[in-house]
Amino acid sequence: MYGYVRISRDEKDRAEGVHLQAKNQVKHAKRKKLPLARIFCDNDMSGADADRPALREVLGLVAGGPAKVVLARDVSRLTRDYDLGNELMKLGRDEGVRYCFVNATDYDLTTGAGRKNFMVAVAEAVEYREVNTENLLERMSEEAAKGVMQGGSRRFGYGKVAGTHPITGDEILDRCALRDEEVAVLREGRDRLINGETQTAIITDWNARGVTTSEGDRWRVGKLSHLLLLEAYVAYDLGEHTDANGDRCECLNNPEGNGIRFHERSGTRHRGQWPAIFTRAEHDAMRAAVTAHRRSKNPERPRQRNGEYWMTGLAECGGTWKEGTDRPGQYCGGWLVGSALERKRKTGPPAVQRRYGCRSKDGFNVACACGRVFRDADALETFVGQAVIAEYENPDILARLDRGNDNAEQIAALQKRIETTAGNLDAEADRRTEVLTGAGDEFDLRVIDRTITGLKASLKTLRAEQDSLRSSQALAVLADIGSTPGELRKAWTTKGSRWRHEAAARVIEKVIVRPANIYAAKWEDQNGRVWRFDKSSVEIVWRPL
Ligand SMILES: [Zn+2]
Ligand SMILES: [Zn+2]
Known part of the structure; x- marks a missing residue:
């Protein structure tokens, strides 16, 4: 004989813990002088769940024999589900499996009367669950409407x-x-x-x-x-x-x-x-x-890798395709991608250079760009960063940016259009139902379906537009981009590279990087540091404000 114990997640159903159930089974087996081989346990599982691992294991054992008896507290420990009850009943009828209960009489499943009584007990167990689940769900939505905190573990904060x-x-x-x-x-x-x-x-x-x-x-x-x-x-x-x-x-x-x-x-x-x-x-x-980190807004633009190269997606290759390639002499226009290049030195560890480069092959190893323009990332970022900060400190630009920040009106207008469109969509859906129930013909249906498709598409566009306005406004407002003179200069060094990217992308359309002989070039930044950098080879394309 095998014992089976189960405890449910539902507190009301926890009349007897698994340990007490098991103890009572041992006592019961002794009294009846039945050898109890092993006790199986499903913790925290519903009696409606037909795939409880321990139950499945014990049913497999008794179906095969030689031990054919399962001991449980009562029918509800075994099942609170009709189909499973039926399955248990058939195991008794066809395979000679017997169920013994500590708190209830046994059922002789080889007789019609025994099977009927067993299924009545199953029905009672099912009913108990249905009533209590419904009460539970009702209680839960009542609690929600009062704003009661959910149960479970403590919420952080x-x-x-x-x-x-x-x-x-x-x-x-x-x-x-x-x-x-x-x-x-x-x-x-x-x-x-x-x-x-x-x-x-x-x-x-x-x-x-x-x-x-x-x-x-x-x-x-x-x-x-x-x-x-x-x-x-x-x-x-x-x-x-x-x-x-x-x-x-x-x-x-x-x-x-x-x-x-x-x-x-x-x-x-x-x-x-x-x-x-x-x-x-x-x-x-x-x-x-x-x-923003998960996906770049424009799928054509490369994503920032590890957030280390903030000009990714902003720097364009201004080179030309070489002779003997797909497009000899043509303008490249590919996006520059950041990567670290290790250079061996005569002595000491290799030097690592951060740089942006034009990648000639795409992920499928197909030629996609000229692959001929590279630029030191530190120098390029310093140069462009300095220009962006200067732009933000320009009072003219600042005033216009502030106005541009205020997307609230536009967002509200979009909201109105969204509501109207959603209303029209509802109306069309109702009409469609009417036609389907016989109030119109095939032709009507086709027209309605086309209208619905169109409305759905415009709804999607409107929502996307609103979303992007919302996020840019939120980012701008909260990151203080261009709100106070001098703030940005400070922020530029303290904030992350993704923030620098966002701040730059608000004023810059792109930066075109042309081939240059950097070894002959020199550029001194605001802090007096001299870079091997040819600023005439870099063109910043500002956004029209
Ligand atoms: Zn409410
Ligand atoms: Zn290129």
Whole structure:
């Protein structure tokens, strides 16, 4: 005989823990003088789950024999699912498997009456689950509408220690109250992400400093962006709404400035019972920073590699194709890509030169550019950076940039168009349903389908446009690009290379780098450093403002 014990995730169903179940089984086996070979256990698994590993193992054993008996507390330990109940019943009828219960009578599955009684017990177990699941789901959406914090582990930034348990000495946490030291960490993460630091750089630093997650673990890249972008941290800004009964939602009684409680099953958002940590603009800016790194806006432009070469995607090759190639004498126009070149020296370790170069072959080893122009990255970046800073400090440009920063009106106008388009789309979808139910003909349907396709496409374009406006505004506002004279000069050295890229890309269309004999050239930067660099070979193409 084999024993089977199971404990469910649902607290209500945890009447008897697995250890107690097992102990009672041993007692029961002794009393009945049945040899108990082994006890199988499924922890934290639902009785509706037909693929519980321990159950599957024990069923395989008894089906094969010679031991043919499974011992459990009652039918509900074995199954809370009809199909599985049916399967168990058939094993009894056809394979001679028997089920013994500590808390219930046994069923003789070789007789019709025994099978009927067994299936009645299965039905009761199923009903129990359905009723309780429904109650649970209802309770959960009610709690969401009040803005109650989700259960589970403590959310980073919250869970202030409110006292200690008088007996156990455990800390008692206020799950909705801020933990100042963790809020400071979140704010630091926000600033560093927006300022163009990579997630890797941030978590490496945090792990080195011993800053841990709410579970006390080390940080991972995915964990960081997931956490920072949680809606729960964002101040609720979605306005009035009603609950399932059409009444004003209870969550709106929670203080303004509280975070967002997202109820996944119903897709509804409510004002939570905890204070927010980020504003919507900060949230948007962080998302823009994360996605900017994931994909460049223009797929034609090469992506920044490791964020080390901030002019990637801005520097164009101004060379020409060589004789004997695909396009002899033609202008190249390829994008320069950053890479490190090791040069051997007569003595000492090899020198590493950061440089931008025209790559002649693409990923498929097909000739795509001239491959003849290279430039020292430090020199080129210093030259262009200096020009960009000067541009930002030009009062004329500054005034115009400030105006350009304000995308709010444009975003609002786009929102109106999006709503109108979405409304039209709904109307067309309704018409389509009408036609399908017999109120029109084939021809109508074709016209409607075409209209729907068109509306969907324009909706997509409008949303993309709004998205890009939002992210650029958010980045600009929060990174202080061009907001205060002198700020940018300071920021240029302290902020990350991705930030430098964004700042430059706002005023520069591209930088054309032509072939040059750099060995004969000299250029002195603002700090008096002399570079082997031919500035006449570099042309900055400014964006029209
Ligand atoms: Zn609500
Ligand atoms: Zn080239």
